[in-house]
Amino acid sequence: MAEKNVIYGVNGPVVTVKDTADFSMQEMVYVGNDGLIGEVIGITSKFTTIQVYEVTTSVRPGEPVKGTGMPMSVELGPGIISNIFDGIERPLKAIEQATGPFIGRGCNIPALDPDREWQVTVLIKPGDRLGGGDVYAECPETPLITHRLMLPPNLSGEIVSAKPSGKYKVSDTIAQLKDQKGHIHKLTLSQRWPIRIPRPVAERLPCSIPLITGQRVIDSLLPIAKGGTAAIPGGFGTGKTMTQHQFAKWSDADIIVYIGCGERGNEMSQVLEEFSELIDPKSGRPLTDRTVLIANTSNMPVAAREASIYTGITLAEYYRDMGYHVAIMADSTSRWAEALREISGRLEEMPAEEGFPAYLPSRLSEFYERAGYMKTLNGKEGSVTVIGAVSPQGSDFSEPVTQNTKRFTRCFWALDKSLAYERHYPAINWMTSYSEYVTDLAEWYEKNVSKDFLSCRAQINSLLQEESNLMEIVKLIGADVLPDDQKLVIEIARVIRLGFLQQNAYHKEDTYVPMQKQLKMMQVILHLYNRARQLVSASIPISRVAEAGLFDKLIRIKYDVPNDKLSELDGYIKYIDDTIAGLTA
The missing domain is CATH 3.40.50.300 (P-loop containing nucleotide triphosphate hydrolases)
Structure with missing residues (x-):
C-alpha cells in the first residue's frame, strides 16, 4: 500500500502533498527524509501546500511529510538576549559548532541552550492563584536584563507545588499549576508562542x-x-x-x-x-x-x-x-x-x-x-x-x-x-x-524639556521651508539679486543644516545629543536670526554679520560645547549680542 502524507511536487521552497486531510492551516511540519522545517500555507480538497524554511535541493516526490499538530512557533525563555538567530529562531552559534560554517539541512537545534543553568528566584508558593501573564519567577538573563518568567497568556489556575529558588535549566519544572478543569500544567523556564499571532495585552x-x-x-x-x-x-x-x-x-x-x-x-x-x-x-x-x-x-x-x-x-x-x-x-x-x-x-x-x-x-x-x-x-x-x-x-x-x-x-x-x-x-x-x-508628544515636551520647545521647532521648520522656496529662485537668477532679509534666511538655514541637522556619529560630543542641548542650540540659532533681522531692518548689510564670523561660529557649537556644560551656550547669546552691538556702533 502506498505510504500516506508524502511529497507530490516540489517547486523551490513550495512543496505539495496530495490527497490528505491530516494537516491544518499554518501547522508546522517536517518535510522529507532530512526533516526540513515547513509551514502549511494552503489546503484544498486535493492538495496541501507547504512553504519550506530550508533549501529543498535533492528533495524528491515520495519522501514523507510529518505534522507536529502545532503552528509555527518560537521558544521563549532566558537565553534569547545576546543570541544570534536565523529567521526561524535557530541559534547560529550553536549551529556553527554542530555543522561548521554552513547551516546543515534539517538542523534541529534547540533555540535555547538546554544545558545552561540559570539562577532562578521563585516568587510563588502552593495555593497562589495566577492569571495569564503573571510572573512566577525571575532570573538575571544578562547584567542589564532581568528575565521575568510569565504564565502563558491562555493559562490560569492555582499553584499546587513550587520548588525553592536555585539553579535550573530551561526544561526543568519549577512549579505545577492546576487549571479550572483540574488539569495539571508544568511550569518551566520556557514557553512557546505562534509567530503569526500577536500576544494579548490588557x-x-x-x-x-x-x-x-x-x-x-x-x-x-x-x-x-x-x-x-x-x-x-x-x-x-x-x-x-x-x-x-x-x-x-x-x-x-x-x-x-x-x-x-x-x-x-x-x-x-x-x-x-x-x-x-x-x-x-x-x-x-x-x-x-x-x-x-x-x-x-x-x-x-x-x-x-x-x-x-x-x-x-x-x-x-x-x-x-x-x-x-x-x-x-x-x-x-x-x-x-x-x-x-x-x-x-x-x-x-x-x-x-x-x-x-x-x-x-x-x-x-x-x-x-x-x-x-x-x-x-x-x-x-x-x-x-x-x-x-x-x-x-x-x-x-x-x-x-x-x-x-x-x-x-x-x-x-x-x-x-x-x-x-x-x-x-x-x-x-x-x-x-x-x-x-508631534501633537501626541507636546505635553511631554512641555513638562520635561521646555514650554518653548515646540515654538522653537516650528520656527526652525519654517526657516527650512522658506529656504527651500528661495533656493528655487536662486537656481534661476542667483543669490546676489535677493534682498538682505532673504539672504539672511538662506544663511541661517545653512547654519541649521550644517550646525544642527548634520551630525557626526564618530565625534564623542556629537554622536548623541541630549534634549536640553538640542533646545539650547535651537534657541541660540534663533537668537542670532532675530538679532540679525534687526540689523537688516536698520539697513545694515547682512554681509557685515557674515564677515564677523557669527554664522560659522554657530555651526561649530555641536563640537565646541560639551554635552555636560550647557551653560556655555548662554555665553554664545552674550557673544552674539556684543558682536551685533559692535556692528551697530
Whole structure:
C-alpha cells in the first residue's frame, strides 16, 4: 500500500502533498527524509501546500511529510538576549559548532541552550492563584536584563507545588499549576508562542512618550513615540543601516531586536561584528547585553526571510510583556516583500502591482499593527517600537512597498541620495519626511524639556521651508539679486543644516545629543536670526554679520560645547549680542 502524507511536487521552497486531510492551516511540519522545517500555507480538497524554511535541493516526490499538530512557533525563555538567530529562531552559534560554517539541512537545534543553568528566584508558593501573564519567577538573563518568567497568556489556575529558588535549566519544572478543569500544567523556564499571532495585552495606551535617540533631526524635527512606527526608505548607500545602528546604540529603549532580513551576507557579518564590539553608553557594558540579532541573509532560504520579521516581533512582544520598552529594527522590509513575491509566484497567485501579491498591504499592516504602548496582562507598561527600513529600487518612493508602508506608519524618514553624497548624515530629507507624533508628544515636551520647545521647532521648520522656496529662485537668477532679509534666511538655514541637522556619529560630543542641548542650540540659532533681522531692518548689510564670523561660529557649537556644560551656550547669546552691538556702533 502506498505510504500516506508524502511529497507530490516540489517547486523551490513550495512543496505539495496530495490527497490528505491530516494537516491544518499554518501547522508546522517536517518535510522529507532530512526533516526540513515547513509551514502549511494552503489546503484544498486535493492538495496541501507547504512553504519550506530550508533549501529543498535533492528533495524528491515520495519522501514523507510529518505534522507536529502545532503552528509555527518560537521558544521563549532566558537565553534569547545576546543570541544570534536565523529567521526561524535557530541559534547560529550553536549551529556553527554542530555543522561548521554552513547551516546543515534539517538542523534541529534547540533555540535555547538546554544545558545552561540559570539562577532562578521563585516568587510563588502552593495555593497562589495566577492569571495569564503573571510572573512566577525571575532570573538575571544578562547584567542589564532581568528575565521575568510569565504564565502563558491562555493559562490560569492555582499553584499546587513550587520548588525553592536555585539553579535550573530551561526544561526543568519549577512549579505545577492546576487549571479550572483540574488539569495539571508544568511550569518551566520556557514557553512557546505562534509567530503569526500577536500576544494579548490588557489595554492599548496612547503613544505619548518620545523614544529619545540623541539624533537632532529626529528628536527635534521628526520625533517618534515609544510604541510608534516609522519607515526609513532610502536607496543604496544612503545610510539606512548606519541610522539604525545609531538607534540601536543610543535610543532609550531597554532592549533592541535587530532583524537583518534579506541583506547582503558580507554586510550582515559586518553588522554582527560591530554589534559585538559596541559598548552600551548608558551602562558601560557590551551592547549585546540588551540586544537580540536575527540574521537572515539574501543567500538563505527565501521562505525563512518571510518568517523572520514575525519571529523578531514575537520576541519583542515577549519582552514587552515583562514591562520592557523594546525597539525593533527591520532591515529591510523590501527584501521581505520580495520573499512574499517569490513565494506568491510559485503558488501561481494573481500578481498585483509590480508583481507583488495583492495581500502585500494587509501583511504590512499586520506587522506594523503589532507595535504599540501597552498595559500588559500583569499590570506593567511596556512598548514595542517598530522601525522598518525600505530599499526602493532606484530610490523610487512611488513603488508599492514604500507607498503601502507609508499607509501604516506615522513617521516617515526619507533618506536622500544627494544629501548622502554631500556626506550630510543622517541623510534624512527634512522637506519630504514627516512625523505625526508631534501633537501626541507636546505635553511631554512641555513638562520635561521646555514650554518653548515646540515654538522653537516650528520656527526652525519654517526657516527650512522658506529656504527651500528661495533656493528655487536662486537656481534661476542667483543669490546676489535677493534682498538682505532673504539672504539672511538662506544663511541661517545653512547654519541649521550644517550646525544642527548634520551630525557626526564618530565625534564623542556629537554622536548623541541630549534634549536640553538640542533646545539650547535651537534657541541660540534663533537668537542670532532675530538679532540679525534687526540689523537688516536698520539697513545694515547682512554681509557685515557674515564677515564677523557669527554664522560659522554657530555651526561649530555641536563640537565646541560639551554635552555636560550647557551653560556655555548662554555665553554664545552674550557673544552674539556684543558682536551685533559692535556692528551697530
